[in-house]
Amino acid sequence: MKRLALLMLPLLLSACASTPTTTTDVSPSADFSNYRSYSWLAKPDVNNPLAQQRIVDGINAQLRAKGWTESADGDVAVAAHVATSQKQTLDTFYSGGMYGGWGWRGGMGMGTSTTRVHTYDVGTLVVDMFDAKTKQGIWRGTASGTVPDSPEKANAAIDAGIAKMFAEFPPGSAPAGN
Template sequence: MKSIAMAFVLLLLAGCASTPTVTTDHDPSAQFGSYKTYYWARKPEGSSPLVTQRIVEGIDARLQSKGWTQEPDGDVALVANISRAQQQSIDTFYSGTGMGGWGYRGWGGMGSATTTVRNYTVGTLVVDMFDTRTKQAVWRGSASGTVPNSPEKVDAAVTAGLDKMFANFPPGS
């Protein structure tokens, strides 16, 4: 029973970790309707080259689906960064009554505790957009989540993060 409960909790944690946490922010005075072109001032680095390629292609596809085109001197400069950090979670599960070795007519008994340490990697993608005319930041999106172990799950997490990040882009549309 104890192992079933632990497996269930780990499954819940894994399910929560597979969905990236996404936030976006923008300059309310930015005129997104006037932006039609963009260029990459800095592409993301620090991850697998294949993952980086998929991130760039994913952002390009989402911007192009909004009518933006990539040009060397675009209206908006994109800067993307990737970071990875090792994290650790410690979970303790208790069984038994916790009443110790005393009790009335057999009640009580010693409880036990099982502690599980889980090491994992959290990846974060931050995409910033700058108006090339004013040199001011106009938009920021970030996605953060547990980095999966398989390439297929990494691809799914990247897709889910980018989908959420660009769901309401451009602001006010």
């Protein structure tokens, strides 16, 4: 049973971490009905050019789906940044007990514990938008989650994070599916 629990732990951790956490913030003075085009101010600096292209393509697809077009002199300047950090969790498993046995055979005894360190990478994508005329920030979205080991899962995580980040974009619009 203990062995089964140890084998299931990575699966449970990966299942919990598969949904990216997203947040958005918007300038209360920004009127998004005036914006219809965008240009890239800064594309994400990622050590994997394929991941960079997937992020750019994902953001482009979301903005196009909202009716925006990419233009050399867009109404909005978009800047995307990626950061990664390593996190650790400690998993401690106990066997035996401080009080050995049940009933009349109980007595003082020593249990054992095993602690395992699980190190994983967390990736964060930050997308900032600026009014091209005033140079003022108008919107910020972030998506953060555990970086999967396989490229297929990483691509799915990128897509899920970007989709979730832009679900209620532009601000004041109805959420997707309504």
